[in-house]
Amino acid sequence: MGFLKNKNKMNGKSLFRFSLFISGDGLISKKAIFNCKKSLDFFLQSNYEINIIDVFENPKLAIEENIIALPILIRKNPLPELRIIGDMSNLELFKTELLLI
């Protein structure tokens, strides 16, 4: 993953920015947070930003982002926007989809 190290900083901001939407603090939400962080840490070390949002507290954001299925991880940067739904237990997807620039 050497190529990422050179590219993942942009003007001091992380190149990779994610939003993780969850619903409440149930098992599935916890799993999603845990798996997300684990995978991102593994691939990107700490060179990423993640914003965790509970839609129960922020329903308006669910409308804005047009969210139905939860949990959902949205790659905000770099574009294009990418979405993964589920508890993020499939590590392969991070490598093949989310981290492709």
Add this chain to the structure above:
Amino acid sequence: MELEIATKLNKKSEYLSSTIEKTKTGISGFDEITFGGLPKNRPTLIVGGIGTGKTFMSMHFLLNGVKQFEENGVFMTFEEKTTELVSNFSNFNVDIDKLVKDKKLYFEHLHIAQYEMHESGKYNIDGLFVRIENAMNAINAKRIVLDSLDTLFTNFDIKMLRNEFKKLFFWLKEKNITAVITAEQGDIYLTRLGLEENVADCVIELTNRVINQISTRRLRIMKYRGSFHANNEYPFIIDNEGMSVFPIAPNLMEYNISDQRVSSGIKNLDAMFDNKGFFVGSSILISGSAGTGKTSFAAFFTKRNCENNKKCLFCAFEESSKQIVRNMKSIGINLDQYVTSGNLIFYYARPTLQNLELHFMRIKALIEIEKPDVIVMDPVTNLMTEGPNSDVRSMLTRFIDFLKTKQISVLFTAAITLKSVAINPSDEGISSMVDTWVMVEDVVTYNKRNRIIYILKSRGMSHSKDVKAFVISNEGINIYELDKVENHTMLENKLNGSV
């Protein structure tokens, strides 16, 4: 005795309908067949194929809620953009944009683009719940529509959806909201999930079948938990006024039976009916093969009623009104003057123009506006080419019932002869529905066609059993004893079958 049963029945239906609270839809006819509307604070499923009117019906339910019952409504659409949806209903006589601004209505488009999405492990559709709740709270809604749920199927895992839908239906119940959920009909999704059986309290099926190139929309209540409901398939129409289920099943116990009589307009024919004519509010059938003078008969009946300053509605399915007016002049009837005086109204439409239900709805609407005393349908058999005969029959029965509740006398003309009844039993269906049946026949002797007339039945009055001669001349219609006819012996022999 009958009255006793009637009150018992009424009590029973009251009891049955009061076991569960209902929300009126305001859809004409629908609240009647469900005895009060949809189950209150419970989910109802509307299933049907493409273009059967699911979205329309649910939108109608919401708009009526706002307009008539002061209940705010939420419309969650999965399929159409909200702007498209609103523009589709723009000719609906209601300012939807204003209602949205006034926080009476709330639209939200739930766009699912699965192709941009990847699945990684387990998930649920909590986002939908959050958005529904947010929408409901935004306008304090009492009604909600989800249209159409099965869009989700194409995007998400079916096993997951099964559980989630169950959760959704139970959750909606807890929220004290009357919900309408539409879904595409089919063995593909819903039946496989068993949603109809398990979760919805009320399931309504809409169909749009094409028979003989004419499509008819129909509605059926497949299930209504805890409530009595009508079981049949009911035709319905969608027009500018909205949706109406045909017919509003009249309560036959309630209508009054009249002892008054209405003249047939032909003096000697009245004589055959006890010297008085038909009962007011009864249904009369005049039948015979082509050219036996049925329309002339109807014209005389119309004329007499117009003369008595009654209002007549002449529904012509064969000739245009102008042609009828012209033709009737040849037998000495000037119908024009009654059209000018407003006593006579014509309804003219080709039977193939639209489906049967639409004809009846139009006529019914005309009746509500014009309030006629008498209706002529000439000829009713022309309607029978549209749709299978059983349809026509049930439509006619309901139409006659409707007219009875309004105390409107109706005269049908029909190209039915005793021979055609033998061939086509459904023809007899019509004749068994009417109160009075008069038959006109052509009998050919040597060089002349003679018309004869007789009464086949007339409920509740003594009537002549004679066969008489029926003569149409430029002075009008006359009925004689057979022996007044020129070559009467030959005619009588012919009738007796001895020639």
